[in-house]
Amino acid sequence: MFYAGLALNGLAIGCVAALAAVGLLATYRVTGVFNIAFGAIAVFCAYVMWQCVRVWRMPVSVSALLVLGIVAPGIGLVLERLVYRPLRRSGASGLLVATLGVLVLQLGLVFLLWGGRSYVDAPSLLPAGDVRLVGTLRLSNATIVELCVVALVAGLLTVLLKATRVGLMVRAVVDDRDLAEALVPADRLAAGGWAFGSFLAGLAGVLWAPIYHLDPYSLTLTVLETMGVAVLARLTSLPVAVGAALAIGVAQTELTAVHPAERWQGLVDAFHTNLFVLVLFAALMVVPRLGVRGSGAGGGVAGGLGGLQRPGARRTSRSDLVGRLPFGALSLVLTLPLFFDPADLRAALAVPALAVVFVSLVVATGYAGQISLGQAGYAGLGALFMAKLAEGGTPWLVALFLGPLLVVPIGWVTGYPAIHRRGLYLALTTFATAAVVARFVFAQPVFVGGLAIARPRGFTDDHWFYGLELACLVLALLLVRSLHTGPLGRALVALRDSEPAALSAGVDVRRLKVFVFACAAGLAGLGGALTTLAAQAFNPTDFDPVQGMVWFAAVAVWGVDSAMAAVVGAAALVAVDVGTVQGVSGLLIGVGAVLLGRFPGGISALVQRAGDWLGTPPRRSVGERRLSPAGRALAAQLRERRAE
Amino acid sequence: MLTLDTLRVRYGPLEALHGVTLTIEPGVTAVLGRNGAGKSTLLRAIAGYLRPSSGRILWQGSDLTRAPIGRRAAAGLMLIPDNGGVFRTLTVRENLELFAAGTDLAPAFEAFPDLDTLSRRRAALLSGGEQQMLALSRALLAPWRLLLVDELSHGLAPALAARLYTVLTRLAAAHPGRAVVLAEPHPRAALAPADRIHVLRRGELAGSGSPADFDAATL
Numbered sequence: 001m002f003y004a005g006l007a008l009n010g011l012a013i014g015c016v017a018a019l020a021a022v023g024l025l026a027t028y029r030v031t032g033v034f035n036i037a038f039g040a041i042a043v044f045c046a047y048v049m050w051q052c053v054r055v056w057r058m059p060v061s062v063s064a065l066l067v068l069g070i071v072a073p074g075i076g077l078v079l080e081r082l083v084y085r086p087l088r089r090s091g092a093s094g095l096l097v098a099t100l101g102v103l104v105l106q107l108g109l110v111f112l113l114w115g116g117r118s119y120v121d122a123p124s125l126l127p128a129g130d131v132r133l134v135g136t137l138r139l140s141n142a143t144i145v146e147l148c149v150v151a152l153v154a155g156l157l158t159v160l161l162k163a164t165r166v167g168l169m170v171r172a173v174v175d176d177r178d179l180a181e182a183l184v185p186a187d188r189l190a191a192g193g194w195a196f197g198s199f200l201a202g203l204a205g206v207l208w209a210p211i212y213h214l215d216p217y218s219l220t221l222t223v224l225e226t227m228g229v230a231v232l233a234r235l236t237s238l239p240v241a242v243g244a245a246l247a248i249g250v251a252q253t254e255l256t257a258v259h260p261a262e263r264w265q266g267l268v269d270a271f272h273t274n275l276f277v278l279v280l281f282a283a284l285m286v287v288p289r290l291g292v293r294g295s296g297a298g299g300g301v302a303g304g305l306g307g308l309q310r311p312g313a314r315r316t317s318r319s320d321l322v323g324r325l326p327f328g329a330l331s332l333v334l335t336l337p338l339f340f341d342p343a344d345l346r347a348a349l350a351v352p353a354l355a356v357v358f359v360s361l362v363v364a365t366g367y368a369g370q371i372s373l374g375q376a377g378y379a380g381l382g383a384l385f386m387a388k389l390a391e392g393g394t395p396w397l398v399a400l401f402l403g404p405l406l407v408v409p410i411g412w413v414t415g416y417p418a419i420h421r422r423g424l425y426l427a428l429t430t431f432a433t434a435a436v437v438a439r440f441v442f443a444q445p446v447f448v449g450g451l452a453i454a455r456p457r458g459f460t461d462d463h464w465f466y467g468l469e470l471a472c473l474v475l476a477l478l479l480v481r482s483l484h485t486g487p488l489g490r491a492l493v494a495l496r497d498s499e500p501a502a503l504s505a506g507v508d509v510r511r512l513k514v515f516v517f518a519c520a521a522g523l524a525g526l527g528g529a530l531t532t533l534a535a536q537a538f539n540p541t542d543f544d545p546v547q548g549m550v551w552f553a554a555v556a557v558w559g560v561d562s563a564m565a566a567v568v569g570a571a572a573l574v575a576v577d578v579g580t581v582q583g584v585s586g587l588l589i590g591v592g593a594v595l596l597g598r599f600p601g602g603i604s605a606l607v608q609r610a611g612d613w614l615g616t617p618p619r620r621s622v623g624e625r626r627l628s629p630a631g632r633a634l635a636a637q638l639r640e641r642r643a644e
Numbered sequence: 645m646l647t648l649d650t651l652r653v654r655y656g657p658l659e660a661l662h663g664v665t666l667t668i669e670p671g672v673t674a675v676l677g678r679n680g681a682g683k684s685t686l687l688r689a690i691a692g693y694l695r696p697s698s699g700r701i702l703w704q705g706s707d708l709t710r711a712p713i714g715r716r717a718a719a720g721l722m723l724i725p726d727n728g729g730v731f732r733t734l735t736v737r738e739n740l741e742l743f744a745a746g747t748d749l750a751p752a753f754e755a756f757p758d759l760d761t762l763s764r765r766r767a768a769l770l771s772g773g774e775q776q777m778l779a780l781s782r783a784l785l786a787p788w789r790l791l792l793v794d795e796l797s798h799g800l801a802p803a804l805a806a807r808l809y810t811v812l813t814r815l816a817a818a819h820p821g822r823a824v825v826l827a828e829p830h831p832r833a834a835l836a837p838a839d840r841i842h843v844l845r846r847g848e849l850a851g852s853g854s855p856a857d858f859d860a861a862t863l
Binding site for chain 1: 728
């Protein structure tokens with residue numbers, strides 16, 4: 001069945017998605033960066049617009065001019081100058097972390113400035129009313145204007161890039177900025193590209209805010225989900241992106257008219273509300289390769305973790321802090337909460353749980369070199385499996401370990417298709433997995449309704465439970481250490497440095513990667529299970545896909561190849577979250593991730609470098625050097641001769 | 645024309661050039677040295693892709709040590725790197741149009757007729773030799789006063805390398821007032837057109853002289 005009225009409603013939804021997709025692709029085409037932070041910039045601009053109109057009582061037209069003409073392009077210029085220009089020679093991963101940083105940073109800002117409140121009275125730029133088409137069919141003016149904007153942007157951009165000299169220069173800058181710098185004013189062109197990309201984000205935010213209500217998360221997520229459309233267009237074709245967005249919008253509303261048997265209704269509902277997530281997931285599975293500068297060929301360092309890791313750091317032997325074990329000091333600090341007062345101890349319960357999740361990220365990203373934004377999904381699944389097992393009669397203590405073990409095969413299955421992907425592509429795939437799991441499992445009452453969570457017998461007291469958590473953390477660290485040393489550790493280092501080289505050296509790359517990925521998924525599951533037990537409730541918000549991004553950024557900031565830094569990072573994150581208002585931790589992580597290009601390897605590398613610097617013995621002059629008796633005689637002779 | 649004054653360049657903890665002092669005069673200069681001797685580092689530092697840790701770069705009396713790439717290019721310095729001298733996602737014609745900056749493309753097509761037939765192909769799909777031809781076309785299309793060519797024969801068959809050198813030699817001969825610097829690990833190709841030789845060894849200038857002074861076996 002096809003309903004024309006529904007299709008027109010769907011067109012409105014599709015328009016919003018098309019605007020996001022066109023914005024994403026346009027930014028990608030003029031800057032070469034797939035800007036995951038697009039949604040966050042949009043949200044920020046929408047909030048500024050709201051502030052201008054509702055608080056400062058400025059006229060809508062003036063504030064629109066201010067936001068779209070100054071604020072949005074200004075954000076782009078600042079980002080280009082401070083974030084992306086220093087990163088221009090780092091690979092896809094470095095850029096990815098930076099965009100993640102910008103996302104987290106801007107969300108943190110919104111939380112700080114506006115307290116994360118959502119508003120329904122966002123000022124609208126679009127005309128009210130609608131146009132009658134045929135019979136009772138009506139198309140709202142807003143949709144018409146949006147369609148025009150989408151067509152205009154897509155058309156203009158295509159003409160500009162294909163047919164003008166400026167377009168050619170922009171493409172040259174995106175292709176190879178170093179080479180372009182000698183031929184064209186590359187810095188100015190790149191700045192212009194970013195200003196334009198941010199302008200589009202601001203435009204999208206200002207147009208959407210009145211349609212959805214103004215809310216920090218929902219708009220960001222909307223954009224993240226429409227990435228599927230951009231992937232379908234292989235990050236290149238604007239018409240495909242627009243067409244796909246409109247088609248999905250229409251399909252989504254048409255699905256509301258499908259009424260199958262009672263027991264399937266829930267599934268159909270989940271389908272039509274989450275069609276964009278599904279498309280993202282399916283597109284990533286189907287589309288073989290992304291765009292011009294994507295993640296596979298080209299791009300230079302795309303395979304490696306350019307910028308994330310300290311170059312040249314040894315990893316197999318004891319160079320890692322786990323190996324060196326300032327373990328004593330750390331474990332002393334971690335046992336401190338046992339002597340806190342009850343409220344603080346309760347807050348501290350989150351630390352070891354989060355630390356286990358962070359360690360799993362170190363395994364996936366630091367050791368195997370795979371960017372995983374989907375750890376939140378596996379963490380949630382671990383918690384869910386544990387709860388279900390306990391419901392089935394398994395003792396909680398057994399379920400605590402059995403549940404995460406069940407996540408390992410799931411990590412294996414979901415990791416397998418993603419495994420030959422790299423950089424941006426892998427990141428998106430893992431994010432899509434987490435998003436699908438969040439929407440189709442964690443958000444479905446069928447799966448998570450009426451879960452009773454109880455701590456294992458004997459560990460119900462906070463003190464004892466904290467001890468259990470520490471034991472789990474130590475277990476996780478020991479597992480990580482075994483992955484890190486010996487032949488397996490060497491194979492992993494080889495794999496991370498150069499995949500073709502590892503392959504030709506006889507490393508079974510695919511199996512190794514899936515194995516490590518599955519291990520990481522299991523560890524994340526353990527962390528999730530502990531989180532749930534600590535809170536004694538299953539909160540789907542703990543395992544939100546955006547949360548996974550924040551975690552990844554945090555681990556990257558603390559140093560992606562040090563398990564010890566991950567533990568410290570988890571403690572710091574919890575401490576900041578508990579001790580300050582919401583948004584501060586996001587701001588700090590964001591700033592750190594954005595600056596990561598300037599200190600590769602994150603905080604742990606900085607600490608290590610400082611340690612190396614303190615540890616180097618001061619250089620002694622020749623005279624003071626320890627010499628053998630013969631040497632001393634020679635030195636004496638030399639001195640005599642010089643004296644003459 | 646160009647004077648380097650105790651130029652030092654380092655990559656993190658590793659110093660690649662330990663204070664090189666030399667002058668480059670109009671005509672063809674060959675910079676020879678083994679792999680890792682610092683040839684590419686020298687050229688990249690002159691063109692502005694690497695920032696020297698100390699020392700000065702003087703170009704016709706003005707100090708370019710801290711100048712950005714764009715200003716050096718405007719002053720007439722042009723580097724053709726050993727690979728990556730082309731925009732890989734653009735077509736051959738688009739590459740040439742960028743190089744030419746509005747002037748006629750004919751000189752490139754005359755020197756390399758192959759490029760004409762390939763003009764609609766993306767540079768990434770060209771063979772290594774074709775890419776080098778395209779990269780060298782930049783010197784034919786845009787004006788320059790100091791041309792820095794890094795390992796023109798990099799990974800090329802001897803016949804093709806000879807062809808590229810012929811084009812380059814002719815170009816240098818047509819503009820006697822300009823300077824060309826060739827960096828080569830393999831002295832045979834670069835010695836013939838060179839007026840002057842500088843030999844780098846382990847980041848230091850090991851010697852300078854005319855091609856007649858130079859014994860290829862010592863490199």
